[in-house]
Amino acid sequence: MKGLVRKNVLIVMIAILSISLLSGCAGTRSKESSASKEGKVTVDFWTFWGSETRKPVIEKIINDFNKSQDKIYVKHTYLPYGDIWTKELAAVAAGNPPDVVINDINTVQHRAAKNQNTDLSKYIKDSSFKDRFYPQLWQTVLYKNHPYGVPFNTDERVLYYNKDLFKKAGLDPNKPPQTWDELWSYAKKLDVKENGKYKTIGFYPLWGVGADVWMLNADGTSFFDYEKNKPVVNDQDNIDALNWALKFQNHYGKNTIQQYKAQFGQQQANPFIAGKVAMYTEAATFYTQLRDYGKDINWGITKLPAKTKGSGHTSWGGGFAAEIPKGAKHPKEAWEFIKYLTGKKSQAYWAAKNFDLVANKAGAKAAATSDLLNAKGKKTYKFISEYFNETEITPTPLSAPDYTSIINPEIDKAMAGKKSPEQAMNDAQKAVEKLISNHQ
Structure with a gap:
């Protein structure tokens, strides 16, 4: 019985320590995102891209963005694929979410209906912005005709x-x-x-x-x-x-x-x-x-x-989209980064390095002629980017x-x-x- 009591006490202590550590992480993240790095606003960007292949690619895109202007500093936070969305929703509920997160494109509408992500229409000043992306992908991020995410990558x-x-x-x-x-x-x-x-x-x-x-x-x-x-x-x-x-x-x-x-x-x-x-x-x-x-x-x-x-x-x-979670501290700065992340240059680089089919049509076209691909790679990428016109996305019905x-x-x-x-x-x-x- 005493052994059982000691075991239960140990379990409780571990649980308390875990909660304390999680709370500490959330507080640190909030402090960092509110602070500035060399006078810049810090945008916390969550992804599940931590592999030896993908992590260097996304971090180069982030570094290029950070060097491209002097107002915003994007910090990359990696979370395992099985954990990222559970933790993101918990952070939204706690009022301390990241500024940008990569999320499942097929369930964007569900999060919008639950007020868990941000309506981006107020940030999109160019009416032709949607035309940068494959139409079936853009349709997937709409809820009541308003975009709640921007398509990043897909597949077929x-x-x-x-x-x-x-x-x-x-x-x-x-x-x-x-x-x-x-x-x-x-x-x-x-x-x-x-x-x-x-x-x-x-x-x-x-x-x-x-x-x-x-x-x-x-x-x-x-x-x-x-x-x-x-x-x-x-x-x-x-x-x-x-x-x-x-x-x-x-x-x-x-x-x-x-x-x-x-x-x-x-x-x-x-x-x-x-x-x-x-x-x-x-x-x-x-x-x-x-x-x-x-x-x-x-x-x-x-x-x-x-x-x-x-x-x-x-x-x-299927695919993934970039979202601004509801309650993000720096939505305007987050939007500036999302525009860069889903722009032609970033998309072409991501596509050529990872051989992912990207959502930006111009980016996909540029990848098909990239020097980062060999002759067969270019031919294959050209084929898949054109075939996507016959590819359907199946978002989960509300x-x-x-x-x-x-x-x-x-x-x-x-x-x-x-x-x-x-x-x-x-x-x-x-x-x-x-x-x-x-x-x-």
């Missing part, structure tokens, strides 16, 4: 394919598949089996992306019709996409798929980089893995094949927060054979409708 899904394996299979390496039927046909021609086991797999649609990407690709609409403001989870195209994915799963077998899946994301061991998979759907940034670990792979890149000829090559993207957590388990049940695709999507539709009803 593409199809990578192995040209040498195409040649071995008798396929033209300059003519990748354009439809789902062609994907299926090509995959079977690219399959190589030895002693009853697959030496090479042609293609599996749920490696690198989820079924939702193919549902979006099918007709340009995934789970939610934004124009009609209603869920369309059980749309026939979504059911067709699940049946199509199941056809591949049945073809290769669940055990084979699981064995291969375990190797994805392991750089050199990645089955596409190792030449064990002929076609692979991934984010466009997969280019950097091919550049660094797949020097011997003769690869090509193309749009996601259309469900049927003429139905469109729609891809899916009426259905976290709705994908309801749908994804139903998709899993369909892929596991526990439900038919029709039943799974019908059940998911009903659940989302109930979620919306509960939020009205």
Whole structure:
């Protein structure tokens, strides 16, 4: 019992110390942001970019901004990806937020509705400011037609394919598949089996992306019709996409798929980089893995094949936006930094160094000709920046927060054979409708 008491006392002491440290950090941050560095106003900028690759890039952009004028000093605060937004919302609630934060672009509207970020329309004097960005990204940061963030970067899904394996299979390496039927046909021609086991797999649609990407690709609409403001989870195209994915799963077998899946994301061991998979759907940034670990792979890149000829090559993207949290001490100075951060020069540098698809159209165009990229990098970046015109963003509907957590388990049940695709999507539709009803 005494040991238990001592243990409980220790836990309480640790908790008190943790709270004290957090309070101290918040107080220090407030003091620093209110003070000036060499007569400048300090703007506290929170990001989750702390890797060896991204941290030097963002800090160079910050340093360039700091040197470009004599009124504002931007201080970079790094917080881990899993913590930054929880801590930012806690700081907003406590009245001591950062001045600028990088946040999820798909939920900007939710924070605006909860009064957690700042309406930027009063700072935007140029009516053409929005035209600097891809329109589908700008639309995502609007709440009641007012911008509550500025798009920073995004991504899209593409199809990578192995040209040498195409040649071995008798396929033209300059003519990748354009439809789902062609994907299926090509995959079977690219399959190589030895002693009853697959030496090479042609293609599996749920490696690198989820079924939702193919549902979006099918007709340009995934789970939610934004124009009609209603869920369309059980749309026939979504059911067709699940049946199509199941056809591949049945073809290769669940055990084979699981064995291969375990190797994805392991750089050199990645089955596409190792030449064990002929076609692979991934984010466009997969280019950097091919550049660094797949020097011997003769690869090509193309749009996601259309469900049927003429139905469109729609891809899916996400991304991040720069926001001024509600209650920021220096919103005017924060806005000046955001303009620089999302301007052509900064965006082109970020894009070329990280091979990120940036939100600023002029910045993306400049990156495609940057000397920081080699010839293949320039060609690839030009392709992905132009393909973004066919890429859709799927912001979380205000009426259905976290709705994908309801749908994804139903998709899993369909892929596991526990439900038919029709039943799974019908059940998911009903659940989302109930979620919306509960939020009205």
